Amino acid sequence: MSILVVGSIAFDSVETPFGKVKEVLGGSASYFSIAASFFANVRLVAVVGEDFPQEHLDFFQEKGVDLQGLQRLPGLTFRWEGKYGQNINERQTLSTCLNVFEVFQPEIPEQYRSSQYVFLANIDPDLQLKVLKQVNAPKLTVGDTMNFYIEGNLSGVKESLRAMDIMTINEEEVKQLTGETNLVRAAKKILSFGPKTVIIKRGEYGALMLSRDSIFSVPAYPLETVCDPTGAGDSFAGGFLGYLARNRKCDDKSLRKAVIFGSVMASFCVEDFSLNRLKSLSYSEIEKRFGEFKELTKF
Amino acid sequence: MSILVVGSIAFDSVETPFGKVKEVLGGSASYFSIAASFFANVRLVAVVGEDFPQEHLDFFQEKGVDLQGLQRLPGLTFRWEGKYGQNINERQTLSTCLNVFEVFQPEIPEQYRSSQYVFLANIDPDLQLKVLKQVNAPKLTVGDTMNFYIEGNLSGVKESLRAMDIMTINEEEVKQLTGETNLVRAAKKILSFGPKTVIIKRGEYGALMLSRDSIFSVPAYPLETVCDPTGAGDSFAGGFLGYLARNRKCDDKSLRKAVIFGSVMASFCVEDFSLNRLKSLSYSEIEKRFGEFKELTKF
Numbered sequence: 001m002s003i004l005v006v007g008s009i010a011f012d013s014v015e016t017p018f019g020k021v022k023e024v025l026g027g028s029a030s031y032f033s034i035a036a037s038f039f040a041n042v043r044l045v046a047v048v049g050e051d052f053p054q055e056h057l058d059f060f061q062e063k064g065v066d067l068q069g070l071q072r073l074p075g076l077t078f079r080w081e082g083k084y085g086q087n088i089n090e091r092q093t094l095s096t097c098l099n100v101f102e103v104f105q106p107e108i109p110e111q112y113r114s115s116q117y118v119f120l121a122n123i124d125p126d127l128q129l130k131v132l133k134q135v136n137a138p139k140l141t142v143g144d145t146m147n148f149y150i151e152g153n154l155s156g157v158k159e160s161l162r163a164m165d166i167m168t169i170n171e172e173e174v175k176q177l178t179g180e181t182n183l184v185r186a187a188k189k190i191l192s193f194g195p196k197t198v199i200i201k202r203g204e205y206g207a208l209m210l211s212r213d214s215i216f217s218v219p220a221y222p223l224e225t226v227c228d229p230t231g232a233g234d235s236f237a238g239g240f241l242g243y244l245a246r247n248r249k250c251d252d253k254s255l256r257k258a259v260i261f262g263s264v265m266a267s268f269c270v271e272d273f274s275l276n277r278l279k280s281l282s283y284s285e286i287e288k289r290f291g292e293f294k295e296l297t298k299f
Numbered sequence: 300m301s302i303l304v305v306g307s308i309a310f311d312s313v314e315t316p317f318g319k320v321k322e323v324l325g326g327s328a329s330y331f332s333i334a335a336s337f338f339a340n341v342r343l344v345a346v347v348g349e350d351f352p353q354e355h356l357d358f359f360q361e362k363g364v365d366l367q368g369l370q371r372l373p374g375l376t377f378r379w380e381g382k383y384g385q386n387i388n389e390r391q392t393l394s395t396c397l398n399v400f401e402v403f404q405p406e407i408p409e410q411y412r413s414s415q416y417v418f419l420a421n422i423d424p425d426l427q428l429k430v431l432k433q434v435n436a437p438k439l440t441v442g443d444t445m446n447f448y449i450e451g452n453l454s455g456v457k458e459s460l461r462a463m464d465i466m467t468i469n470e471e472e473v474k475q476l477t478g479e480t481n482l483v484r485a486a487k488k489i490l491s492f493g494p495k496t497v498i499i500k501r502g503e504y505g506a507l508m509l510s511r512d513s514i515f516s517v518p519a520y521p522l523e524t525v526c527d528p529t530g531a532g533d534s535f536a537g538g539f540l541g542y543l544a545r546n547r548k549c550d551d552k553s554l555r556k557a558v559i560f561g562s563v564m565a566s567f568c569v570e571d572f573s574l575n576r577l578k579s580l581s582y583s584e585i586e587k588r589f590g591e592f593k594e595l596t597k598f
Contacts, residue, residue: 184521188523205505216595219504219507222516224483257598299592
């Protein structure tokens with residue numbers, strides 16, 4: 001089964017207590033599509049500038065990511081610069097240059113329109129809705145958002161939410177979006193906006209998934225070194241939706257296993273800068289870590 | 300099997316977003332012994348002042364807690380006053396009046412000295428060591444500490460740690476004690492100080508247990524209302540050690556189940572102020588919630 005993803009591709013400059021990288025491959029659509037590529041075919045809709053190197057295109061293609069929906073516009077690729085402190089959960093954005101991403105209008109190629117699985121990464125909610133207008137009744141739509149849009153386009157976020165089957169959102173953002181400090185109440189409020197399921201990403205604390213009649217919680221994989229948390233949430237979404245697309249089932253049992261595969265991909269992502277760890281990753285390593293999650297949580 | 304607990308009994312005055320209580324029963328030994336009393340016989344060593352009412356003594360005795368080790372000294376019982384904000388994880392201590400607790404010298408009654416299970420609640424580490432000198436080779440010694448002693452008596456904390464089989468400690472304190480921001484590294488450092496196992500209590504995020512050859516992590520029970528978090532850590536320890544004492548086994552499988560029973564008791568504790576929820580609790584409710592933890596985490 002194929003997954004359509006619409007999101008950003010960026011050059012990230014990141015400093016963490018473990019090092020510093022400059023203009024490396026990043027962006028929500030990059031992390032999502034590479035993580036998902038271990039499970040299913042991925043169709044990428046995003047935009048890059050004239051400065052985007054062939055090397056990265058080759059990387060996507062090696063992983064089987066379909067690039068027919070990738071636009072190349074005059075100008076520079078989106079750039080983001082950030083820094084993480086000793087407390088690796090605290091991120092400071094140093095600069096954001098949207099560049100070609102500012103004028104991004106997602107065009108879904110004809111052959112992508114029947115995609116059964118859709119991931120709307122954290123782009124403007126109005127663009128998320130435009131994407132959904134261009135696809136024929138997908139089996140499952142998963143979406144994300146971020147503080148920037150909650151602050152700047154709350155009505156858009158809520159409208160987009162109504163069109164999602166599953167929302168993934170991080171802990172601070174769900175509190176901001178719902179005005180609730182208690183996560184269970186916040187999650188229930190999200191369900192009242194439309195989605196059937198909400199997954200709250202809690203970084204080093206794991207993930208909480210809530211539906212109308214089920215609640216599932218999993219701790220994060222305990223790592224001794226978190227090199228760079230950038231992209232963990234999108235890698236989670238890639239593993240999550242990738243697993244669901246491969247297995248073609250969306251029942252509670254499948255959703256729970258998908259959350260674990262999401263957590264597995266996020267745990268690999270943060271072991272190195274950029275997509276480096278996902279680049280060297282094998283499927284047998286993914287299966288091994290899935291087994292470690294079983295060991296970690298069984299009683 | 301009997302459990303010996305040495306710790307504090309206090310009158311707590313607490314304000315949370317859900318209400319306010321004045322001079323209610325509190326203290327580490329109170330929460331621990333009531334939580335543990337659902338599983339095993341508890342022998343309490345603590346101190347109260349002349350103002351401690353018969354009503355509370357009756358409550359302990361109804362729950363089968365042995366009070367032969369309870370000292371009553373001239374003066375007032377330990378008092379603590381605190382406030383929790385909208386973020387229920389942030390606690391502000393408004394006042395601490397040690398009163399009779401300041402001169403507390405734990406005396407272990409002859410008939411307690413053969414106790415097989417010992418819990419050293421967060422009293423001064425020098426007193427923890429004095430307790431251990433008065434008991435004959437217990438099967439299992441579990442201990443706690445707190446920021447106050449880590450700041451004021453670090454060498455004492457480390458010496459006391461050497462004598463514990465299992466340490467329970469909260470997330471901020473383990474970082475403070477080890478100087479490590481990463482929990483896995485922090486936990487390993489604790490093991491290097493002596494204990495065979497460390498359990499890190501993470502409040503609304505659950506608990507992480509680490510031994511030399513096993514790591515176990517469990518999320519917290521997702522509650523819609525956390526009325527008052529006071530005593531959650533000691534209730535956790537009570538459920539944890541209570542289960543182990545009842546089952547007389549300390550293998551990895553038993554430790555994992557014990558962590559769940561600890562989490563169950565902590566989740567009930569925070570549903571109301573003081574020990575109110577534990578007062579009305581039945582064992583069938585405990586079993587039911589244990590089952591809910593299975594549902595919550597299974598995949």
